[in-house]
Amino acid sequence: MLDHEDGITIVPYDPGWPAAFEAEAARLRTALGALALRVDHHGSTAIPGLSAKPIIDIQVSVAALQPSGAYGERLETLGYRHVLHPDDSFSPFFHRPIHWPHSHHVHVVERGGREERRTLAFRDYLLDHPDTAREYQDLKHNLAKRLPGTTAESREEYARAKTGFIERVVALAVENGYPRDVTM
Secondary structure: OEOOOOOOEOEOOOOOHHHHHHHHHHHHHHHHHHHOOEEEEEOHHHOOOOOEOOOEEEEEEEOOOOOOHHHHHHHHHOOOEEEOOHHHHOOOEEEEOOOOOOOEEEEEEEOOOHHHHHHHHHHHHHHHOHHHHHHHHHHHHHHHHHOOOOOHHHHHHHHHHOHHHHHHHHHHHHHOOOOOOOOO
């Protein structure tokens, strides 16, 4: 379903998304070597049955976010572009290709840190709670219809509009012992 021309596209779940993640994770592990302590599939494409933007979201956990050149330069060799953002202090963001629409997003986080755990808690909670996942899917469809998503600013507005829902689910997830993988 194309919600807006060249804007935000929400499509039915694609069973090929896990394989697309695995292929990109292998490229990332090769390029980053020992810097990549974890490489996780997250976001809507990691939730079977959930409609999503057809963008593979990947979280790469590293020992330290600084110096960012240690991983940033290696990600650039794979075609990723860093996007300056207020979240850079806890989750630098990269995408490829350079121009919209993107096929992959990479969020770099500190291993064992708050952002790593929050992201995985949200993913794991949605995996275990299909009603909450459907609620999230409905929210995304409604936002994509309302917001054009044709500029970087409007895509950021789309992301911000999901924040309240995400924060509510993360709080609930953490309160209930998520993420599942506690060997972090």
